Amino acid sequence: MIREPSVKKVLYWCDQCNVPLIGRTCACKTRTREVPLLQPYDVRPALAADMALIRRLLAERFGDVPLPHVVLLNKTGGTDRADLVIVHGERFGWLTFDPVSRKFSLDIAPEALSYILPHATRGIIDLEAEPAVIAHRGRIGGKRFPLKDPVPDGTVIVAYKNRFGTGVVRDGQVRVKDLAPITPRTRSNPDWEVVIEKNRYHLKNLERNAIRTIKKHMNDRPCVNVSFSGGKDSTAVLHLARKAGVEKAFFIDTGIELPETVEFVASQGVEIIQKGGDFFQAVEKAGPPGKDHRWCCKLLKLHPLKIYLAGTGPCVTIQGNRWYESWNRAELDETSQNPANPLQLNISPIRSWRALEVFLYLWWQKVPINPLYDMGLERIGCYLCPAALESEYEGLRVMHPELTDRWDEFLIRWAEKNGLPEAYHRWGLWRWRALPPKMRELCREWGIGVNDDFTLKEDPARKRAEVATTKTMETHKPAPPAETEFTPDQIRKDFPILGDIIYLDNAATSFSPEPVVNAFVEFEHNYRANVGRGVHRLTRIATQRYWHAHEKVARFIGGEAGLTVFTKNATEAINMVAQGLSWKPGDRVVTTILEHHSNLLPWRMLAKQGVALDVIGIDADYELDLAALEKILSGGSVRLVAVTHASNVLGVVTPIQKIANLCREHGALFLVDGAQSLPHMPVNVRDLGCDFLCFAGHKMFGPTGTGVLWMRDLLLEPPTLGGGMVTSVTVEGYDPAEGYQRYEAGTPNVGGGIALGVAVDYLAAIGMEKIHRHEERLTARLIEGLSAIDGVTVYAGKDPHTRIGVVSFTIDGIHPQEVAQMLDEEADIMVRSGHHCCQPLMEHLGLPEGTVRASMAAYTTEQEIDLLIAAVDEISRGR
Template sequence: MINEPPFKKILYWCPKCNVPLIDKRCSCGSEAKKLNLLIPYELRPALSADVALIKSLIEEKFGPVFLSKVLLLNKTGGADRADLVIMNGERLGWLIFDPIERKYVFDIAVEGLPFIINTVTKGIIDIYTHTDYAKAKGRIGGKRLDLLSPVPPGTYMVKYKHRFGTGIVKEDNKIKVKELVEVVPQKLPNPDWDQVIQKNRNHLKKLEHAAIREIKQHMNDRPTANVSFSGGKDSTAILQLAKKAGVKKAFFIDTGIEFPETVDFIRSKDVEIIQKGGDFWQAVERAGPPAKDNRWCCKLLKLHPLKIYLSDVGSCVTVQGNRWYESWNRASLEETSQNPANPLQLNISPIRSWRALEVYLYLWWQKLEINPLYEKGLERIGCYLCPAMLESEYETLRQLHPDYAERWDEFIDMWADKKGLPDEFLNWGLWRWRGLPPKMRVICKERGVLVNYDYSLKAGPQIKRTKKQPVVKEILPEPSGDKKTDLGYDVSAIRKDFPILGDVVYLDNAATSFSPEPVIDAIIDFEHNYRANIGRGVHRLTQISSQKYWHAHEKVATFIGGESGITVFTKNTTEGINMVAGGISWNQGDRIVTTILEHHSNLLPWRALSKKGVFVDVIGLNSSYSPDLSELKKVICPQTKLVAVTYASNVLGVVTPVKEIAEICHENGVMLLVDGAQAVPHMPVNVTDISCDFFVFSGHKMLGPTGTGVLWMKEASIEPLFLGGGMVESVTGEGFTPESGYKKYEAGTPNISGGIALGVAADYLSGIGMDAVREYEETLTNRLIERLKKIPGVTVYSPGRPEDRIGVVSFNVEGFRPHGIAQELDENADIMVRSGYHCCQPLMEYLGLKEGTVRASIGLYNTMHEIDLLIASIEEIVG
């Protein structure tokens, strides 16, 4: 259990001036009377919307009654909002929101009766005339009495002889009398909040002086100081105090799901706005709604942007507005605390002992502008769909911004339907917890809502849900922040096609890329609507399937400028290379030239030919990590039959001069195979312009499905590696006649849906434009390399010129193993990179890298924010 700090458990009240006090003595000299507060002892003024709500509920029950100008709210425990309302230094009653019935009730307190008794015109139950009191024996207080006529359930005033009290009527038409007391009507002074401030001025000065002294004492503990500003009341007070202490900088993290009123309020201040780090709406589709006990959104939308911000700011002291009374998690908050999520930040909490009452009085005393949402009925200012928000506040959101609420309601309803959860998941706000707390478990048990052993809601096909009409709404505008780059490249729009990106930073695109929704839809379309084998029949499904599969070949050929050649679908790059290795007619003594850059897939198939007496020559690199062409020219000899070279390295990102290599090959009558696996997804490729003989690449690296790839051939110059159905035109007793074109090389039933979807991937990339992709990725790559090189202890292995590289960046951190870096990035920053040899172990030996490298590989959907987050995370690891 958390050790409870020295909470202020008592409210002081001046009986003479009739004002609340924040210390024991009023400026008038009077000694204060005391009122015991309820846990968690948080106390705040009732603002405009609160007063209007309380007044409407009381008047609905008791008629037009008098309320003082100064009302206080003491937060108490309950299923949702539960506030003790204090007036004239006494309990007036309880304001409660029922999250099940979705309505407010006000329970009057006996202590408040003297202030309203003279103006009450209804809602009084007279024991003599309305109940069968004669059956009651002894005292009336605490008894349950039968009502003589039906009365709606609720709280009522009770009259018995010359005494008054309160009672509760239940559905059984009985009233339970709480207690009866002598009530003497009272009429007290009715000061306003300006007078409250005046009477507390000296106390406020002391609070301000202590807070400023605390800030000054620690603001130089780190090289720089700033203020974390959220737009709420606490941070507004902190901003003022910090400025008076000499702190000049402040920042606000825009999560992208802030109230527009908050963003407008922030913009009116001299505060730096840190734009959102992730897309909540994309992430929530994957991660599900955040919960009080699973606040994944904070890491994505706040901690990650903060990490990037602090990486530029450096070690700093941050003044923040956290207070003990906000939650039990903050009840042990010290004067200073190290941010557990970031070693660069030391936090100061100079108002940790203030209640909301002190905060508001200070703001009003200083005549500071306050976020307008408070006056509209919100107690807590944050993201408009934060799970920590009360359901009562969510009802306020429905009034203030119905379009925002409708969008979230629609998502929660969809998620509940997807997971088989009951209507109460949305209707009661049970989405706010993964594991329901005791108070909600009790409600669920009473109402017959099933709960699992881990306190999560019971799900399953047995759940009957009430289907709602689709919400017809206008799409909300994107939150503030850069949507497009200076290149006009709309990465935000692209990322919407990749829902898997929501809550992760994926920088392992050299291993495999993600597929956009159109590619996935193409696979589903095949399976649902026309699944049939190709070229094996005449029925309509076969005809559709065959035509789409053929058309996919045409799309891919056009994408790589290979319309004049033969485009064969394979499982991957590896299979394409093996098909060439097994399809060429080799003679003993033939030679193959390759480079030390190559992936194992472009090395091992050639080495395996040693059984046929074929030799493999491997050339080295120049100072720019590019193949040494002078060595290539020397090693090529009359016995050389093939040169096999990568277009772009999957380790160093170097783009090799394939056109120059092709010229050397042609001059010597040598065939050229180009491994384009890393080039096709990231840059314009034209195989005709390269003038190679073979070109291979994988679908899964260019947004296509796994298990798809391409072998392009200038001519059908090799024998098919696989024989069987689908690749023959006719078969006789003595032999067979193969099909022409690509069919000759695709024996058996191929990956039909994968091939069709690969064509869609080619269309998708063409729609964006590979020149645009190349330029955009180059911008990200340049920043990544430049920033990495500035980190002490980091070694980057990359060509110097931007035009000589793609977005594959290998690096190492002194004192850390590559796997350790990758694991820490994953666990602490949700960043996925690759580590180790990257299937290029000979290259690692050549470079002297015994454990390989860390590799970050960029894709067309990555953002500058993600690059900055990687940099900040590496800086944090290095320390």
């Protein structure tokens, strides 16, 4: 049962003044009577659209029947909208919406006949003229009779021997309810101003108690604010809070609010917090939210709220929650700790108010109200919220077709994709993951299958197979941004996996956009074949596109003059250099303490061939010790210098051109590990001055299992021999191919290579300079935010112009793995923890347990960075 004072189960009515009362007494001092209400007892005024609807339904059935100014609605249970209509303090009828027929109906109550009969000009059945009734002997009430003339289905007035009652016509028959003598009645017709005047004493008490509650708790935390939604309840609370001396208020724009609400919020001088995520991107992955599965609230409300609270710190938030809004608020206390945001203590000063009290208070105080109420909405919020009614959504189709059309299109497509019946979207069954009893009964009535877990059964006839796109790869480029600066919103639609998560582990692997995925699928579906062998059409297509992908990658790095070889990753590319050069005892290799294990272990293995390895260090600002490098090079016998372009732990960019100059001066070959630089900044091998560039495709929007080795000259012996890497073979020997084929023996990852070509086209279309500037801003924002948190230590390059979007940090007293797990489980933020395959660097930094690492990509947003900062702050506070 809902927990509330027993007085709230009834409405008081003054028959002398003919007005509803929110307390036992009327200003006229006349004795009042009780009007029983139905659960959940949340009585409210009928507003402009409600009144127009009731008048229309009355007119359609009975003619021009007048309504008084004061009409109340008592929400009740049903398959959709179901309101008990109260007129003159009596039951007038039931206003309902049928989600199947998409129509409203008004079933009048017997108590309404005294007011309707004097004006009714149609909708009356005279039972004395019906043959079936004439032939019947006995009681009429409760019986069903066939009608001689057709009558539209619905509620009717029945007359029989000076008695009247109501009946329901269906399929040519009328079912008669009780009949009784009816005396026409007229009552005074006060307006809402009179109602307010008669309730003034009670309204003053409500206001006094609410303000007292606010003042009692507003100093419980260092700051206080109002959570404003644009609805009537939060409007009342905002007005009360301002009377109590609270000025600060905020509104979270979910991105799927109605424009009238956003405009109304702005007019109230409330701070608007921009949306925390893209609902339409998330829904493609997660599916429609439901009343029993409201994943959207976390994405669109709780995440931005967490960011906002991180800026305000511990606070008291005054909210408009009421007992009667929903069952889960029926036990709401005066104060409550927000379980999702420990920084927030929520105060509910109007928790015992019904909607009637809220409207009367706002009208009494002449406070502006969201215009959507008068337009027919009873619940203000996201226009496609599953908690709304289908009746409201039907009205929105008229008010805002530009909004509902998009949602309708998605629901239809989702239903077809999953083989769900049309009722899923036509009746609003999408609003539940597991259907409640009332909707299961509706499905049973109409023959719609329901599973044992109360989900809808699939309709095999409607199952639509997913058809891979067959657009050519040349059309897979994103449109060049029109703005001067790139924003991730321009591309996030291409990454549906991002919908309901915050992915900050891009240094490990990035996601592939839809054009890359489609290119891979296109290969598998349309022209899967080996390359360089055979003459049939499929192999010709595959060979041409695979070759073309090499050209694209070469062009992307300015390496047309060298040789671009596809590998399975950057690790394999580095190992090809280690195994392909001719080493002799006494040769030396130089690398750095910053290196990933992939640019360290291959050189360690050369010790078996008598090759020595030197590792140069870094200073306190994580900059390479170039003096040490020059000293080693001056000693002679250095065959190769292998250096990362950017650290996958610290994000620092190494001075590649200076190192290249030193290598040229001393005759050493130069290898650059570009695994972390290629996805984040412009890279041109002519500028680098290197002999080898190695990088991975899966870190730069390409598929896994793809990588690149670029060589200035053919300095390497092929590490693998076999088919495809030769021009001819004899018993005595072979002639190797001249191009990249020499280093790609066997069947390569054809589809992956082609898709990698699409990935570099995708990045080039955005512009690597724009991506770098975007990530530079995000990195500075993250470093600044994390550095301000007590107990957090940040490990990142100091110069904003020589770092990429990789930031490592630790929280005092908490293991990095535990931090990463908490971020995932509590905030849907995915980061990396541990040594990041750089254990020697971790030992050098004195971090035996490693760090937490957040790494960005072009699709990373400021909001995601802010949420990470807020979540880390929350973890640090609780350590």
